[in-house]
Amino acid sequence: MNANSSEILLPATPEEAWEAVTDPDQLSEWLGGSAELDLRPGGDLAIEVEGQGERRGFVEEVEAPRRLVFWWSTEDAEASRVELELEPEPGGTRVRVVESRPLAILDARGIEIGSWLAGPAAEPPAAAPELRARMLTTAR
């Protein structure tokens, strides 16, 4: 519950697929927007796709070319955790994405996650260090 899973077989090596999902220029291209990504645990990410608003967050885990975990949220602060797994297969690379909301229970109850976690001086929520810490605590 509170998790979605999608997957696809890409006509590429894991290295090529990794590059496509972590290189900001390539990300911008296939997402059709702008992307910034500081590829290291704790690094910032910002992705803006026309019509979908801006998502900001941070990287939790990087294991090239196999696994990338990050958190993101739109402005209304529904933070979710995204796990991308790349696995070589005959004919290409299988990409699996699981997006989950470990904090979903809060907003399901009409409680604003951002205000609760980030406190009164909330900046863009996913950028607040305290929020990062709490997200990580909650995820485990």
Added chain:
Amino acid sequence: MAPPPVGAQPVFAALSDPTRRQVLSMIGERGEASASQLARSLPVSRQAVQKHLASLAAAGLVADRRDGREVLYRLTPAPMSDAMSWMASVGAQWDERLAALNRHLSR
């Protein structure tokens, strides 16, 4: 920053503890669980889990039912329906993104 909605205070209190948040998410994953089952996957005693469950129940976040000698806990319905609609929309978004990624790499 807006104050928490009326009626949310017990929920805030219930969720202020990381173990209780973990208990909630485990019940969410399993659908239903007893205190003993939860305690097996947590670094705390069954008695401690029992107390956490009592405060989650007091906040209206979980409901229980008796099954033989066991009491089983489940999430109350509101989070369920919310989760369903969220999953549907996020699933559709990722299907689109992955299709775009596929087109990008197929060139």
